[in-house]
Amino acid sequence: MSNPVVAKARTFDTRTEANIPVESPLAYSYQRSGAPAPSAKSRVVLRERAMLGHLILRGGAIVLDEAVRAVLGFGLPARPNTLSHSEDGARSIQWLSPDEWLLIVPGGEEFELEGELRNALGDAHYAIVNVSGGQTLIELSGEKARELLMKSTPSDVHPEAFPVGKGVTAVFAKTNLILRRPTETRWELVLRRSFSDYCYRWLLDAGAEYAIGVER
Amino acid sequence: MQRYSGFGLAKHALSHHENWERQWRNPTPKKQYDVIIVGGGGHGLATAYYLAKEHGIKNVAVVEKGWLGGGNTARNTTIVRSNYLWDEAAALYEHAMKLWEGLSQDLNYNVMFSQRGVMNLGHTLQDMRDIQRRVNANRLNGIDGEVLTPEQIQEIVPIMDCSKNARYPILGASWQPRAGVARHDAVAWGFARAADALGVDLLQNTEVTGFKIRDGRVYGVHTNRGDIEAKTVGCVAAGNSGVLAKMAGFRLPLESHPLQALVSEPLKPVLDTVVMSNHVHGYISQTDKGDLVIGAGIDGYNGYGQRGSYPTIEHTLQAIVEMFPIFSRVRMNRQWGGIVDTCPDACPILSATPVKGLFFNCGWGTGGFKATPGSGHVFAWTLAKNQAHPLAAPFSIDRFHTGALVDEHGAAGVAH
Amino acid sequence: MSKSVTQPNRLKEGGRIDRSRKLGFTFNGQHYQGHAGDTLASALLANGVDIVNRSFKYSRPRGIVAAGAEEPNALVQLGSNEAAQVPNVRATQQALFDGLVARSTNGWPNVQRDVMSLVGKLGGRFMPPGFYYKTFMAPASMWMTYEKYIRKGAGLGRSPMEADPDSYDHLNQHCDLLVIGAGPAGLAAALTAARSGARVILADEQEEMGGSLLDSRELLDQQPAAKWAERVLEELAGLDNVMLLPRTTANGYHDHHFVTLHERRTEHLGETAPLVDGHRGVRSRMHRVRAGQVLLATGAHERPLVYANNDVPGNLLAGAVSTYIRRYGVVPGNKLVLSTSNDHAYRAALDWVEAGREVVAIVDARANPQGDWIDAAKAKGIRIITGSAVIEAKGEKRVSAARVAKIDLDAFKVTGQAETLACDTIASSGGYSPVIHLASHTGARPTWNEEILGFVPSLVKGVHAAGSARGIHDLAAGMADGVAMAAQALEALGQSARAVELPQVDARREGPACALYQVPHEKPTLRAPKQFVDLQNDVTAGGIELATREGFESIEHVKRYTAMGFGTDQGKLGNINGMAIAARCLGKTIPEVGTTVFRPNYTPVTFGAIAGRHCRDLFDPERYTALHQWHVENGAEFEDVGQWKRPWYFPKVVNGKKETMFDAVARECRAVREKVGILDASTLGKIDIQGPDAREFLGRVYTNKWEKLAVGKCRYGLMCKDDGMVTDDGVTSCLADNHFLMTTTTGGAAAVLEWLELWHQTEWPELNVTFTSVTDHWATMTITGPEARNLLAEITDIDLDRDTFKFMDWREGKVAGVPARVFRISFTGELTYEINVQANYAMHVWKTLFEHGEKYGLTPYGTETMHVLRAEKGFIIVGQDTDGSVTPEDLGMQWCVGYDKPYSWIGKRALTRSDTRRTDRKQLVGLKPKDPKVVLEEGAQIVFDPKHAIPMPMAGHVTSSYYSPTLDSGFALAVVKGGQQKMGETVYLPMADGQVHEAEIVSPIFVDPKGERQNV
C-alpha cells in the first residue's frame, strides 16, 4: 500500500479489490433524477466514465515531460490549454497551468503509474497527487452537444476557437469544471465529485429540449 | 426663501406657475470664503446647510464639478436605516435617522422620507446569529428593531417565497420599522435650497484642480474658474476622494468601486417594505411611482466608469426571482452604476488629515445616502470647531494605523 | 369566440400580413380579429380602437403613436390567466397570436370612462413638476398617510401573483462581427462580412428582418425594396458562418464588446411557451455575445413635434402612418393633416392618399420646401401649407381638427391667424434621431450634429455605426455605408472584405430640414394647452420651462425634476425635444445644455430572461458528500454551510412522531459522550501540500510552529490575515518529510487554497511547494466516543493500541477492506478516529461501520451536535466565535502562537499595534447561566451594568450557546471585554422580552478540562 521508494512524499493506493462496492459520484443522481435512455430523438447523449485514474502533476515542464515520455510513451502537451494522449486515446494529459497537468488513465493504473513517475523523476522538484476519488468524467456527444455547452459555459466552443485537442478549465453554470474535446464529435467534462449532481441536473434540464439521453 | 405649502401651490396654479422663484442662485465665485466644501452631493450640501444654520458660518462655498446631487445621491437605492452593529456606527447612523425624521419640515422641502420598514433576511444559522447579535445591540443602543420569524415575514411580505423548498430558505429577519426610503434627488435639492437661502454659494460646473497648501496648511483651492481661498476646506467627494487626496499629497485607505442598481418598469403597488438579503444578495423596494428598485453587489475592481459588470446584474436578478418567483415576468427597465468609495472596515472616514485645515468626509461605501443629514451635521460641527465631533472621533484615519477598526464587515456582512 | 368583426381600417390589399390566417384576440374585454403578421397595435388600429390607455399622471386618453420600440402610450397588460400575466407590454412590439388577451394598464373603471381623468383635468394645474416636494409636509406625522394615497396611483401594469410557468435560458456566443439591426445598412454590412468568411451574428428586434425596407416606397433594382431584403436574408441563412437572430433585441452594450441580445422565442406564439415533443421550450433566451467588432445599424427614431394637445388619440408619427399602411395594410384614420419639418415625412401623405383616404393638408414649417417628394405630393393634388405648423390639436378622445398657423421659427412665435382644419389624424415629423442607445452604454458621450439635427454616436474602438444610426438617412448612401463600415470592422479584425454589389436606387432630390421641436402657440407655454414632450410621464413643455425657471439648468436636473425620460421608453421620442425646450428657455444651444445618455436596457427585459436557468433547483449548486444519499434516506435535516448540504441532526421517528431537534441533539450528544457517534466530516477542506519547503511555508501561514512536527503526527493550526485577525483553522498532518495534508474549515476551503497560492506566487515564489485540493477525493467519517476504538477495531487492520496509535497521530491501513488513513484527532473531546477513504468507497465503509456499530450504540450525528460537543470543550468555530476582529490572543490561544519563530509569520506584526495590545479587548470566555435551565440566546449582548440607561454600554456578546445534556445545563461561549481577567464575575444579558439573564464568566472548557477522555 504505502510506497517506501520515495520517503519525501507519501503515496497511498486508495483503490482496493474489485469485490468491494464502489459508487461513482453520480450514483445518487441517477437514483434521484433518473437517467433517460437515449432514443432516436436524442440529439445529445451523456455517458459517465467513472472510476478512471486521475493524477495531478505539478512541476517544471521539461523534467515532467521527460519522465512522462519515459513512463507513458507520450509527452506533455506542448501548448497551454491542450491535450496530449496515447495512441489509443486511453491515457491523456491536459495542461492546466504552467506547472500543472491532469493525467487521466484507465482506472487502477494510477497508483503504479505514480510510483513509476516518481522513480523517473528522482530528485527533481515536482508533486503528484492522486485525485481519482474526487472527480468523474462525463462525455457528451450528439449534434446539439455544442449548443448545450453554449448554454452552460462562457468559453468559446466554436470549432475555430475550440479545435480537437483543446482542453480548458471553464465556468460551467454556477460552478466550474474541466472541458475538453478529445475528438471531433466528443466532448469531455471532468467534474468535481461534490458538484457532480448539480452539473448532472443542469445538463438534464438544459438538454431537455434536445431529448438528452443518458447511456448507462 | 419662498415657503412651500399646499396653499402656496394652489396660489401659483392660479398664476399659471409663472411666479415660482429659483430654488437656488447661480452665483459667481468669490475670492474668499470662510469654508469651502468640495463636492455638491447630499453630504456636501448638508454640511454647508448645517454650517450656516447651526454654527452661523454662512460665508461658505460648495464647489461642485458637475451638477448638484449628481453623484451617488442620484444613483443609489434610497434606503435609510440605522441598525448597524457596532456602537460607533450605530450612533452615527441613528443620529442621521433622527434628523431624517424631521427633515422635510426643517428644509421646507418634502424629501418623501417614508418609514415603511427595512427587513434584513437571514438564510443560514450564522445569518441568524448575526441578526440576533445586531438586533440585541441595536435595542441596547436605543435603536428600534426586532427579530422576525418566517411566519411574521410572510405576513408582512406575502409575495415572498418563505417556503422551506427554497435553495436557501428564509430562517428569519431583522426588522427596523423606522427605517425606509426617501426621494434621493429631493434630498440634495432640499439641502441646496435651504443652504442657498442662508447665504451659501453653490458653485456648479466648478472643478477643483488642486489645493493651495503652504507650510502644511491649506488656504484654498484651484478651480477651473480660478482660485478660491479659505482656511478650512472640507472634502466630501465620495468616489473622487482618492483623487483629491492625491492632489493634497497623501493617500487614503480607500478604493472606489462600481456599485450597480436597477429598476423595473412601474408596477401597481405590490411591495410595501424594503427587503434585503446579504446571503442570496439582492435588495429591493418599490417606489411611490411603482418601480421596483433593486440594488446589486459591488464589483471587485476599482472603477470610476459609473458602470459595472453584467454578471453582477444577473446574479442580483437571480436572487430576486429566487425570493420573489412572481417577479419572473416583471421586466427590468434600466440599470446604472455609481462609484462607491469603500474603506477596509466598511465604515466612513470623518477626519482631519495630514494637511492642517483640510478635512475629509468619505468612505461611506454603500451607506452614504442613509447617513446624509447625520454626516453633514457631524462634519459641519467638526469644520466649525476644528475638532472631531464625538460621533466622528472613532472614524478618524488614525484607526488604520492603530488597528481600531469599526468592522462592520465582521458580522453585519456587507453594510448596505 | 369573436362576433362579426369588420376591421374598418384594414385596407383591401397590401401589407405583409397573411390575410388567410385570422387571429382572434381580446382587448379590454372586447373580442377582435386580426391577421397573422399583425402586431397587437396594428390589429387594434385596424379595428378602429383609438384609446389604448390612460396617461400616468393626468389620466388623459391616449392612443397609439408609433410602430416600434419608441411607443410611449400603448402599454398593455398581457395574459389570460394569473401566472401568464406580463405587465407593460408595448402593443407595437407584441406580435398578434390567436387567443391573445390584453388590457390597458391604466384607467378605471375603463379607459373610455376614467374617473381619474377628472382629477387630471381639474388637478392638472396643481400638479406641476416637483409638486410633491412642495407640499404634503404638514403635519409631519401625516406623510405616511398622504403617501398611502399617492401610492394608490402608482404603477402602470401589475405583477403576476403566481410563479412563472415558463423557463428561460442563456446562450453564450462569440463572433467576429455582431451586426445589430437588419435594415438596409445592417443587411449590407452583414452580407459583406458573411461573404468575407467572418463569424457573423445579425440580430434584429422586429418580427421580420428588413427594417425600413419592409415599408419603403423605394425600388431597389426596380423591385420593391423588401424583395432585396428577402434575397439577402436567404443567402445569409444558407451560410454556416452566419447566425440570424430575428425577434432579438440588443439590450445592453457592456465592456469590451460584450452585448446582451434578448431573443423572444415564443412570445409571438402564445402567452406561455408551447410544448414541443413533450418539453416546454424556453420563452426567451439571452444571448451573451462576446464580439470582436460590433456594427450598429440600429436606424433612427422619428421625432414628433411638440404642439398643444399633441397627445390626443389620432396624433401619430408620420413614419408610423406609413408603416401601418404599407406593412400591415392598416390606415389609422380617414382625414390626415401632416405637420413636418422635412421632406422625408411627405411619404406618409402619399401613402395615405394611395390608401384611398383624404389628406387635408401637408403643413410644412419651411418657407419654401423643394424636392421630389414635395413635387410628388403636389402632383397628387395635396394642399401644402408652408411656413406653418399644427399648433394645436382639437378633440378629446380622438382628434377632431388641427389648428394650423404661420410660425416664426427664430422668434418662436405664431405670426398668423390660425386656421382650423377638420381631420381625425395628425401625423407629425420633426426629424430623425439616430438610435445611439447602445453606443452610449459604452460610456462614450454622443455628440450633436447640426447638419442632421440629431445626436450621433461617439464610438469606442471596435464599434462601428452605419446608415441612419449615424445620421445617413438616404437609402442608397446608408447601404453603401453598411458595406464600408463592415469592411472597416473586418480590417480591424485583420480580415479583408470581399466586394458586395449593391442594388440600384433612384436618386432623389431632397431639401434640407429645418430645426423645429416645440411649436409655438398663441399663448405662452405655461398658459397654452398642454404640449407633451414625454407622453408616458406626462412631461410637458410647460413643465420643462418651469424647471428651468426654478434653477434646474443642467439637463440632468431638468430630467429628474420633470421625470422626463424615466419611463419605460427611456425618452426615445421626448428627450431631444425636451433638451431643445430647455435650451430655448435657458438661451443656450442643445449641445450646451448637455447630452443625452442612455443606459441598458434598450427595451425592458423580463427578470426571468436575465436570470436564465439559474433559478429554483438550479439557483445555486448544492454540494453533496459521498454519503448524501444515506443522510437523505435516514431522515436527516440539513444545514446550509456554504454550498454544502450538511446533516444538521437526525430526528428519529418514534410511533409516527418525529423527534424534536432538542431531543434529537440531546440524544446524539449523549451517544457520543457515553457510547459512540459518527459524523460525516467530508466537507472539511483538504489540501495536499508537497515540496521541500512545505514545512517552512506552513510556519509562515500558521501562527504556530511546524518545524518539529514528525511524520505520522498531526497538529492544530490557526491562520491569520496580516491584520492579525483569525481567518481559518484546522489540523495539518505530516505525511512525509516534504508532504503534508492540511484541513480547513468547510466554508473556508477555496479561500484558503487561494490564500496559499497568493502568498506562494506573489511573495515567496522561491519556496518549493505545491498545493492541490483533495477535498473531494477523500470522504471523512468521524467516529467518536468511548466505544470508538472497540468499533473500529472490528473492521481494521491498524493497531489501535492507545500507546502506539496516540492522540494526534495518524496511521494507514484498511478499514472495512478499504485503504484508509485514520487520524486520531478530536473535535468532541472524546476518543476519536477520523477515517479517510477514497470517496467512491465511502458508502461501503459507512454502512459497514453501522453493521458493526449497532451493538456499540453507534449513532449518526449532525452539525448541531458537533457544535454542542466542541463548545463544551471550548473549541472555537471560526466565523461563529470569531468575526474578523478577533486575534489568537483574544481567543486565549497564546499556546498556538509561535512568538519566537524566526520568520515574521502572517499576522504577527499586527498583534503589537496599539489597539491589538489593549488589555480590555473582547476576549473569548465561557458563560455559565446562573439559572441552569436558561440557554442564552446566541447574539445576546453582555453588559456589566443592566441598570444603565439606554444607550447601555455593551461588553461583548454570546457567540455560541447550547443546552448541554452532559452538564444538564445551558452554557455558552462569549466574547467579553477584558474577560480573561474577569473569571468568576457576573455579567448580565438584557433580553428583548425584558428579562435580564445573569451569567458567570468561566473558563470556556466545560467538559473534561484535563482532556482525559480523548485519550482513553
Place this chain on the structure above:
Amino acid sequence: MFHIYCPYCEEHREEEEFRPKGQAHIVRPKDPEACSDEEWGDYLFFRDNPRGIHHEMWVHAVGCRKFFNVTRNTVTYEILETYKMGERPRITAESLASGEIQGNVQVAGGGQQTVGASNAAVEAVKGEQA
C-alpha cells in the same frame, strides 16, 4: 464584462473566470517587526486609487489559478496590458504622459480601447498633476 488576456493561458477569457485582487506591486515589508504602526497600517490598508491608469492584480480563478497583473484605465475600463507576476508594467501613467510607450508592449487586443484613449489618459494624468 471584461475580456481579459491571461498571460499564462495565452488567451482572452471572460471576466467570470477571474477575480480582482486589488492594487498590484504591493510588497510585504521585508522586516515587519521593524515597521512602525503607521508603516504597517500603510502596507495593510492604504492604496492608490487612481482615476485613470491603474496596475492591479487579478487571479485566473477558474483557469490556471495564477495571479497576474493588469494595467487598466479605471475610467474607460480599457485594459492596456496584462503581465506576469514578477514583471513590471510597460505602460504607466507616467509613460503615457511623457508619450514614451516602451517597445514590445504586450497589448491585450480585443479590449475596449477608446479612440484616443492614450490622449484621454494623458489628459487625466496631467489634470491630476496640476
